[in-house]
Amino acid sequence: xxxxxxxxxxxxxxxxxxxxxxxxxxxxxxxxxxxxxxxxxxxxxxxxxxxxxxxxxxxxxxxxxxxxxxxxxxxxxxxxxxxxxxxxxxxxxxxxxxxxxxxxxxxxxxxxxxxxxxxxxxxxxxxxxxxxxxxxxxxxxxxxxxxxxxxxxxxxxxxxxxxxxxxxxxxxxxxxxxxxxxxxxxxxxxxxxxxxxxxxxxxxxxxxxxxxxxxxxxxxxxxxxxxxxxxxxxxxxxxxxxxxxxxxxxxxxxxxxxxxxxxxxxxxxxxxxxxxxxxxxxx
Numbered sequence: 001x002x003x004x005x006x007x008x009x010x011x012x013x014x015x016x017x018x019x020x021x022x023x024x025x026x027x028x029x030x031x032x033x034x035x036x037x038x039x040x041x042x043x044x045x046x047x048x049x050x051x052x053x054x055x056x057x058x059x060x061x062x063x064x065x066x067x068x069x070x071x072x073x074x075x076x077x078x079x080x081x082x083x084x085x086x087x088x089x090x091x092x093x094x095x096x097x098x099x100x101x102x103x104x105x106x107x108x109x110x111x112x113x114x115x116x117x118x119x120x121x122x123x124x125x126x127x128x129x130x131x132x133x134x135x136x137x138x139x140x141x142x143x144x145x146x147x148x149x150x151x152x153x154x155x156x157x158x159x160x161x162x163x164x165x166x167x168x169x170x171x172x173x174x175x176x177x178x179x180x181x182x183x184x185x186x187x188x189x190x191x192x193x194x195x196x197x198x199x200x201x202x203x204x205x206x207x208x209x210x211x212x213x214x215x216x217x218x219x220x221x222x223x224x225x226x227x228x229x230x231x232x233x234x235x236x237x238x239x240x241x242x243x244x245x246x247x248x249x250x251x252x253x254x255x256x257x258x259x260x261x262x263x264x265x266x267x268x269x270x271x272x273x274x275x276x277x278x279x280x281x282x283x
Contacts, residue, residue: 003049003050003272004047004048004049004050004271004272005048005049005050005051005052005077005235005271005272005275005276005281006043006048006050006051006052006235006236006237006239006252007051007052007199007201007234007235007236007275007279008052008054008168008169008199008201008202008234008236008237008238009039009051009052009053009054009236009237009238009239009240010034010053010054010055010056010238010239010240010241011034011035011036011039011053011056011066011069012033012034012056013033013034013035014031014032014033015033017057017059017061017062018057019056019057020057021112021115026244027244029243029244030240030241030243030244034239034240035069036069036073036075036076038240039051039075039239040075042239042248042249043075045249046248046249046252048252048271049075050075050076050077050272051075051076051077052076052077052078052079052080052107052108052236052275052279052281053066053069053070053076053078053079053080054079054080054110054142054168055080055081055082055110057082058082058084058111058112059082060082060083060084060093060097062081062082063079063081063082063083063097063106064097064100066079066081066102067079067081067097067100067101067102067103067105067106068100068101068102069102070102070105071101071102071105072102076105077105077107077276077279077281077282078105078106078107078108078279078281078282079102079105079106079107079108080107080108080109080110080140080142080279081097081106081108081109081110082109082110082111083097083109083130083134084130085109085111085126085127085129085130085131085134086124086126086127086130087130088126088129090130090133090134091133091136091137094106094109094133094134094137094139095137104282105282106139107139107140107279107280107281107282108139108140108141108142108166108279109134109139109140109141109142110141110142110144110168111144112144113143113144113145113149113152113153114144114145114146114148114149114172116149119148119149119151119152120149120151120152121149121152122143122145122149122152122153122155122156123152123155123156128156128159131156131160131163132160134163135160135162135163135164138280140164140165140166140278140279140280141163141164141165141166142165142166142167142168143156143165143166143167143168143171143196144168144169145167145168145171145172146171146172147171147172147173147174147180147182147183147186150171150183150186150187150189150190151186153165153167153171153190154186154189154190154193157190157193157195157196158193160195161195162195163195164195164197164278164279164280165193165195165196165197166196166197166198166199166234166278166279167190167196167197167198167199168199168201168202169199169201169202169203169206169238170187170198170199170200170201170202170203170220170224171183171186171187171190172202172206173203173206173220174206175203175206175207175212175216175217175220176206176207176208179219179220184223187223187224187227188227190227191224191227191228191232194232196228196232197228197232197233197234197274197277197278198224198227198228198232198233198234199234199235199236200221200224200233200234200235200236200255200258200259200270201234201235201236201237201238201255202236202238202241202242203217203220203221203255204217204242204245204246204251204254205238205241205242205244205245207245209244209245212245212246213254214253214254214255214257214258217254217255217258218258218261221255221258221259221262222258222261222262225259225262225266230262230263230265230266230269230270231269231274231277232274232278233259233266233269233270233274234270234274234275234278235255235256235259235270235271235275237251237252237255238251239251256271259271
């Protein structure tokens with residue numbers, strides 16, 4: 001098997017920057033600094049050799065910091081950063097980022113689309129222009145959407161056949177309230193586009209945080225696997241957000257169990273090879 005990758009993790013320091021999504025008592029357990037020194041032993045203890053560091057706020061400063069961190073941290077295989085897709089000069093911004101230390105590890109771009117008031121934000125003319133530039137620069141685009149925004153994501157994937165898209169957290173199915181057929185149908189429609197991969201990540205925090213296990217997650221993993229197939233599933237922990245529901249090891253073990261039930265080949269590809277293909281990881 002190729003190197004094993006946690007394809008979705010974050011770093012942050014609430015003392016140095018604002019994270020609006022982190023407000024409220026429920027998120028207090030993760031409202032503290034998390035960095036490479038915290039993640040390194042977790043990767044080692046769980047048999048993972050690399051990670052992909054993903055943006056957490058709409059900030060070029062954060063992206064630049066993440067590239068510097070990646071440059072100094074061998075286990076970070078790639079960075080999914082942020083740029084302003086509505087900026088006509090987004091291509092120049094990407095070029096500048098690539099020229100920074102760690103710029104060779106910039107593999108993707110993401111925006112918190114599910115926080116936009118407009119469900120069709122992705123389809124705005126200026127956003128589509130920005131996406132065209134991201135794709136022209138050979139970067140992958142991470143789709144951070146829920147069921148509400150999936151139609152716009154489906155249309156976007158169709159609009160850019162040469163592009164590569166990664167759906168984060170399987171579009172956050174409402175696991176806590178039960179299996180949702182609208183989510184399932186829209187996932188199938190998105191997966192019909194062969195240029196979209198799906199991260200099996202962030203699922204435990206969509207369940208009841210104190211009452212979940214692999215059995216609760218299995219129907220959702222099984223559904224995305226039936227839609228995307230073995231070659232387009234990607235494993236990620238969503239650490240440290242996942243700590244709201246369980247330890248790093250518990251999250252990894254549960255998702256691995258779900259994937260193994262679908263076959264060892266499904267598990268092996270999801271734990272490395274598919275992420276390397278989706279993000280064209282260097283090395």
